[in-house]
Amino acid sequence: xxxxxxxxxxxxxxxxCISALSTLxxxxxxxxxxxxxxxxxxxxxxxxxxGSYSGIYIPNVYSEPLSGLTISCxxxxxxxxxxxxxxxxxxxxxxxxx
Numbered sequence: 001x002x003x004x005x006x007x008x009x010x011x012x013x014x015x016x017c018i019s020a021l022s023t024l025x026x027x028x029x030x031x032x033x034x035x036x037x038x039x040x041x042x043x044x045x046x047x048x049x050x051g052s053y054s055g056i057y058i059p060n061v062y063s064e065p066l067s068g069l070t071i072s073c074x075x076x077x078x079x080x081x082x083x084x085x086x087x088x089x090x091x092x093x094x095x096x097x098x
Contacts, residue, residue, distance in 0.1 A: 020051025024087035029076040036073055038093055039066035045090045 027048050036044075039058075046053060058066065075092075076084045 020049040020053075021045070021090070022087065023049055024090060025085050027086045028083040029073075029086055029089050030083065031073045034073060035070040037067050038069045038071060038096070041071070041089060041093055042066070045086050048086055 024045055042056070042058075046056060076089050078084070
């Protein structure tokens with residue numbers, strides 16, 4: 001709830017915002033396949049974030065290789081069988097892309 005005195009003084013208003021991609025922290029990685037392409041992993045993260053993105057812009061240099069490069073889904077599951085969250089998966093892919 002917000003209330004303000006009705007006068008002409010200036011004041012600071014702080015609003016906490018959260019990015020749709022930061023919600024990936026609460027979504028676990030799930031895949032029934034043995035491998036997944038890096039491009040499909042990026043698309044999965046964007047879809048699962050449920051943000052209203054109008055498009056993904058990937059430089060032409062990466063577009064073809066990313067769909068051909070696959071990674072084992074086991075890389076995103078720890079020794080106890082617990083899956084990583086999608087935010088961690090996306091961060092690891094972004095390290096590869098520098």
